[in-house]
Amino acid sequence: MxxxxxxxxxxxxxxxxxxxxxxxxxxxxxxxxxxxxxxxxxxxxxxxxxxxxxxxxxxxIKLTYPGGRTAKASVGELKSVDPNWEPxxxxxxxxxxxxxxxxxxxxxxxxxxxxxxxxxxxxxxxxxxxxxxxxxxxxxxxxxxxxxxxxxxxxxxxxxxxxxxxxxxxxxxxxxxxxxxxxxxxxxxxxxxxxxxxTPETLAAFAYDKIKVPDTDVELKPQGRSTVNLPTWAWLDKATFKDVTVRADLPGTGLWAVTTAKPVALHLDPGTEDAKTFPASGDCPVNEDGSIGAPYKKGNAGQEPPCGIQYLRATSGEPYQLKASITWEISWEGTGGAKGDLPDGTFETTQDMNVQEIQSINR
Structure with missing residues (x-):
């Protein structure tokens, strides 16, 4: 032969x-x-x-979801912030x-x-x-x-x-x-x-590839229509974004890993240079209770939001595309007490933002 x-x-x-x-x-x-x-x-x-x-x-490799699956009607895949990292x-x-x-x-x-x-x-x-x-x-x-x-x-x-x-x-x-x-x-x-x-890290990286995170629009006040020079408040309720966990087991080996994605920040991109963000960086951290930003309440008029945007020019025909990306911190633990971190992941959603002028009449 x-x-x-x-x-x-x-x-x-x-x-x-x-x-x-x-x-x-x-x-x-x-x-x-x-x-x-x-x-x-x-x-x-x-x-x-x-x-x-x-x-x-x-x-x-068998996957399970210790924290329960994210709602199928609204999920997305994470993108690593490190372009050079691959499982x-x-x-x-x-x-x-x-x-x-x-x-x-x-x-x-x-x-x-x-x-x-x-x-x-x-x-x-x-x-x-x-x-x-x-x-x-x-x-x-x-x-x-x-x-x-x-x-x-x-x-x-x-x-x-x-x-x-x-x-x-x-x-x-x-x-x-x-x-x-x-x-x-x-x-x-x-x-x-x-x-x-x-190795446990191999399984952790495999699970990273399978993480599905909520694809939920950021809550805004006012919703969908802003006014020139008036801040729009943005927030995410603590019940909306929770840790997402995926467990990977390789049968016949005793190897396992649990990969956890934890939301740590919201980044706002107004979709135009004629705008400012709060904070100035556009990065809104997660609060101690797991929420992001704060809802607008009566009496907040004239205040700067802890998380939000302020448009300086009205839209003309086409709405601005407000991009909201959540950063997820990725960690894992596995067989024999092994543990570590993987590159953060992000998931981005886009919302239409119409911005109007306030018309006034001088007498």
Whole structure:
């Protein structure tokens, strides 16, 4: 059987082409999709124990919401304030017990041995049943690194076979090739000694990607129509913005993390230079009771609001676009007392603001 890795290894770094050595292995890239084998139509599916195509881009990480889900009718996704931060592109997860793998090989015609490489059924048998060693596709490993084979799918042993998983939306990214090891065995109760092994922080970052925050308009007084040179008060009730928590568990590993998003500030952008904000920075902090700003009350006329805007010119035809963005502070805790912070996130909403002139008559 020809060595199916040599040609593929030269191409993995760019992740742009398909290697097709008939009857052996195929490395998927984003170009020349016509050469991809017809069997693996995509890196997705559910682990059923009979499919080697399962769980490549569909992680087995389970999400729960300890604080309850945000109302579905009004939610949005956070955007990190750090443009250079990204959750991990890939990591390894347990996917098959010995029994599941044997069943999958016996009933299938091949499948993904890592996130990008498809093996014919014969190669699965050679490596995982007959014990033949093979090369890894991971270019971060020394060239001489070999993946030792297995006898009879490790039946009778306690543990799982692990394989690479790629974060949603990252499959075509070159970083997704960092987890290039072919599927490997891991004893029960242990985590791989690999830089791309999952950690509590990996799960925390995965949960960050799934945080949904309230998409609620800021309360204004007056609402929707302001008057030139008169302050408009802005506030958010303490019941509107609460901490949002997402828990991520990776079954079979004992790893977990709870990621918490806490609202810490509201930033107002009037949508025009002909305006001033209160405070001058436009940043309204969260009060001790969890509210932001203060509602307008009778008797507040002539006072500057703790959070608000003052338009200096009336609108003409088109309303100003008032942008209100909430900053959410992100922290996490997880397995073994691990904890830390992730970059703050923001979510922005836009409201129409019509501004009128006060007409007066001189006698």
């Amino acid at each position: 020809p060595r199916h890795y040599r040609a593929a290894s030269l191409l993995i770094a760019s992740a742009l082409v398909v290697v097709a050595v008939p009857g052996t292995a195929h490395a998927f890239g984003e170009d020349d999709k016509s050469k991809q084998p017809s069997k693996p139509s995509g890196p997705s599916g559910d682990v059923s124990g009979t499919s080697l195509m399962a769980s490549v881009s569909n992680s087995k 991990p592109a890939c990591w390894y997860e347990p996917v098959f017990s010995p029994e599941q793998l044997k069943d999958a090989v016996a009933t299938g015609e091949g499948g993904l041995v890592n996130a990008h490489v498809w093996w014919s059924n014969g190669l699965w048998v050679d490596h995982y049943e007959k014990g033949k060693a093979d090369n890894n596709f991971d270019l971060t490993l020394p060239k001489e690194t070999r993946a030792e084979g297995y006898k009879n799918y490790n039946l009778g042993k306690k543990g799982m076979f692990w394989r690479s998983t790629v974060r949603e939306g990252m499959y075509q990214d070159s970083k997704a090739w960092d987890c290039g090891r072919i599927m490997f065995w891991q004893d029960q109760g242990t985590i791989p000694k690999d830089k791309n092994a999952p």
